[in-house]
Amino acid sequence: MSNNSFDANKEAQFGMLPVMKEERVYSLFDNSCINIGFAIATWCFLIGGTVSLFVDFWPAVIATLAGNMAAVLLMAMGTSVPSAKYGADNYTISSSYMGNRGKAIVMVFMFVFQVAWLIILSIMFGRAVDNVVSTAVKTDTMGPGFVGVMSIVSVAIVFLVVWRGPLVIRKFNIIVAPLLIITIIALLIILSKDVGWDVIVNAPPIAPFDSEWVNFLLAFELSLGAGLSWWPNMGGMARLCKTTRAAYWANLAGLILAASLGTAVGCAAAVTIGSSDPTEWMIPLGGVVLGVLALVFVAIANITSNAIVTYGICLGLKNFKFFRNKKWPVVIAIFCLPGIIGLILWPSQIYDNFYIMLGVTCTFYCPMVAINCVDYFLLRKQRLDVVGLYDNTKTSKYSFWKGFNWVAIVSFAAGMPFYLLFLNPATLVYQEPFKYLTASGASVIFVAILYFILAKLILVRNNIGGYSTKA
């Protein structure tokens, strides 16, 4: 390979160029490991803790698996499939439905959300390390200062991993993913040995509503929301997969099965010992050696997840003028900087509002997934104009109205408050219609129908956005 092609390959992995077949590095196995490493982190245990407020163990497992299954299968259709087909990340592809300037709207939201996730996952790493070290020196905690420093160390490790790129992410996850699965199963075994399997499956939910149906639906809704919330992280990895199957089906192993397993452990722990976060109960229950080992893996799990979050968003940032010709480490540093500032100034304010953050992002991802899927599958029949994706001027098919697809923007804007008619994601207070459709389900269906009708009436009919041509 010549220097020029080597640079082009590098530019494809760390920049905007579509990744060609010969440059793709992920098989189905690789991408499954990456997905497992991504899905398993402290967050899935915490979601399990929230699910345990409403339902006991088996309904939690059923609701979690069903919610993740429905949401991830749908979400990955709009992200993994086109990204694998065209070698472009989903921010580049979002030009086709948001407009070549409208994709900046997506990016602004994503940047804020992903910085928040960077902070939350880094604190999760810091807390896990704190538990390991405090056990070693026989104290309760090393203090918030120590957690803060370790959180910043976590950002530094993420920076290094993402700087080295997809091959390092693959190597890292091929080693870590099987160990994470073993760790989770060990957590469940230790938990069931210590508190008893009967206790786990018979323990009542912590704070349920009166209606069993509503409780089940809330557990289902939380998993739907979590499943849809993987949206911003999908395309970056899918474009590196050797086949579309490798890009799509790997999600089944990671985002559906592994995430559901982690959520089940979080739920089991929460209903029996009152804490879903294994970093708090592993050492008392598993003993020092097993506990510390498990904590180390949970800490690493937060790093693998954070690396994929950071890689995806940094690729997306490359779509924008300010970042386009900047070196890859500079782009990562610019993304990490607000994360470090947040870790220094407001760590507990951000970490303690984890659930609000998850809820708010749900109101965003429901309309986004709906518009993404309707546009790609129903309106464009899986065919994109590749030239249009990279043309940033008004000559692009995806220019719409001065770069903005107002039909998508209006549909998106209508979808966010529509979600709130069913459920307040921050307080989990529901309204009557929630019992029939769930909030995520209703929001996705509503926006899908609204966008389809408006797009047919306005875009396709007036030949705006390149819908009426074959491309």
Added chain:
Amino acid sequence: MKSYESVYSELKGKTGLDEELEKELCKRVATIEEKGDIVPPLKKIDWAFILALFVLAGLLPVFIEAFRLSIG
């Protein structure tokens, strides 16, 4: 189907990339335009599995739970 020259004439100066990178982008876009895609899309059997999983593992458990609670 578009040639490199045709893609380059369409995209030149419109991508915001350096000249060398823009040429490389155009080569790749021309290749994709020629083939239709980089890797083939999912097959019908995949879509059948997706639909089956969506219905059987995503929706059916919710309906079963609704039925179970309604008769309980």
